[in-house]
Amino acid sequence: MRLGPGTLYSSIQSLVEEKFIEEVGWREDAELGRERRRYYRLTSAGRREARSEAKRLADLLRVARAKKILVGDYV
């Protein structure tokens, strides 16, 4: 997935504000040498939200299968 910097960081900003992710700090990347990176991790609220979103998508998929809109082994 290709994300532009603006889209990426405005998404990160929204997720931080919603407390779905949190920053765990800065550190230097071993591979990239001295350039510093910021790291984020999923919070428990974020995990809950991601799970419910995935569940919603799974339900949608089940309906699509039941209605025979989607056949075969796409997922």
Place this chain on the structure above:
Amino acid sequence: MSEKIYVWLLRVYPSGFLAAYGDEALQLYRDRARDERGFFPRLGLWLDLLGDLAVSIPRAYRHLRPEPCAASAPRLSNGMLSLRLLGSQPPRLAALFGGGVLSLVILGAFSILLGYVGSDAGGMATTELPGFSQQHGRHSRLQDSNSGLGDGMERAVHVDGIERRRVIDRAIANLKHYYIDKDVANKIAEALLVHEENGEDDTAKDGGSLAALLTRQMRDASHDVHLDLLYSRLPLPENARRPAPEHLALYREAMQRENCTFEKIDVLPHNVGYLKLNSFPDPAICGPTAIAAMARLNHVDAILFDLRDNRGGEPAMVALIAAYLFDHPEYWYNPRENSSRQSWTNSPVSGAGLADKPVYVLTSARTASGAEQFCYDLKMLKRATLVGETTAGVAHAGVFHRIDDHFGIAIPETRPINPFARSDWEGGGVAPDVKVNALSALKTAESLVENRLSKK
């Protein structure tokens, strides 16, 4: 080059976003620019970036929340004003300047408006109650107009050396002509001139402070606290002694409307009479009202005079009411009149039953002039218990003489005998017998009178 363009484009994002993620966004751009070399990859990168900007900038602004950042504004020239500003960006210098100019304009407009309203209110006061000072040439109205809203504006009126000298010369001429003691008048005149020549008056740059300074000099030279040099922001009437008939009519009308300032006449529990009187109006107009009020309270067991809002008035009314409180004529000290036959109360008042009843007077720091005479004389004669605060301390004993449109001088022309003490209430006020806050004076007096009546 292309990085510079991207940095420039990044500035379009909200400052809060840039502060938090600007470096990272640039880092991400660098990462991709490093990986995607060559004409087509670079073109693809830029198309991506422009698409990204188009999508994410509106989004960033839509999610914008005010993130306060503090910035202190520079102090203004006189060091009085210092601001802390909260905003999403530190204010620009031009904005601060613009804001400063706008504030000054508003402040200026407001003070002009205040001055206008102040002078208007002053005018109303003189038309409503013209009799108080004009009729008898006393200077209480002048003082009132001096102490009102316009104070701040008055100080702005500039007085130069020539004007100062003119005021002093006219004051001296009046003193020599009217002051009771010619020797003392000469002494005061000499002192005023010496102070002026020594340049001691140069500090007084406006009417109010010049008047205060000259008053102090006159009092120091004469030890007469009734001497007063006064300044009025409003032009003084040409002939203060004789009120115009239309002013008298207005006064009469105002007195009728306000029940001659007899605000409340009541009989409290335990048969205690209560009279709230807010001035001592002219007996020629309000005599019948006063007599009716006293008649209504004729059979009480004790009487409370509430003078907490009383700013004074006519000595004749003070004496008229006081007469009810004695069963024989008492010497009634009036700092405005030479001692004479009229200096005795007109007691006993026929049919009056108050001569042997306890009297309480409620006072406040606003109680002034004629009301202070009532307090002072009753206290000195040990006829009343004063409850409340020390009074204002203005005798208004001098007769007012106009110097010019804005200055006047109050000169005592009489030397009444004060049998009670060397000084009256000028300056120091009348101290209460029971000192309490004016607001609780009524309650305190009520419990005092209740105790006293229950002991009988």
